[in-house]
Amino acid sequence: MKLSHNFYSKDALTLSKDLLGKVLVRKVDGQVLKGKIVETEAYIGAIDKASHAYGGRRTERIEPLYGKGGISYVYFIYGMYFCFNVIAGLKDVAEGVLIRAIEPIEGIDYMSQIRTNKKPSELTRAQLKNISNGPSKLCMAMKITKANNWEDLVESEELYIEDAPEISEDNIVESKRIGIDYAEEAKDFLWRFYIKDNPWVSKK
């Protein structure tokens, strides 16, 4: 079942944990691609130097962050890559959750084709994980681009998140976030969450 607006109407930290184990669904080119969310990061604009919206900054690029919960925010980074975020909270509150890694469930053949031009059976274990164990990798695997920016995950039929059994607290690991060394004290916030012992997590 597709998650409702209600699910997203909470703060980013809670949503980050709640999203673990849920299933990201992408329909593209007549294919159905599904992946279990295994790693997330919270970004809270008001207090977080690592957030694009820190200190109330508001530009056209980050405008989706201020939108209502449940819309997508896809941004371009390092000249080559996309990252996919889910917006949390209410309108005009800049909170979001970065999806860092997924575990492919359905459409693996197609994702493998996109990423390596080979069938999954031809890949080594390492290559198989490499399909989606990182924020930009999962975007490539699922063909998420800037065209999917500002998409409503509750209304859309091409990009949404399905409900799945909750992950127990015991299996959620909190950790420091990644790739934000410039953010001073904010880089030490334990705002990254991942599913314990899941091989698809980008970094332990």
Next chain:
DNA sequence: TCACTGATACTCT
């Protein structure tokens, strides 16, 4: 398996 580094283009100052 791990550490290091270049690629690359979009956004804000």
Next chain:
DNA sequence: GAGTATCAGTGAA
């Protein structure tokens, strides 16, 4: 013009 919420390739063990 500078900086960036990253990745793939390389080389050494």
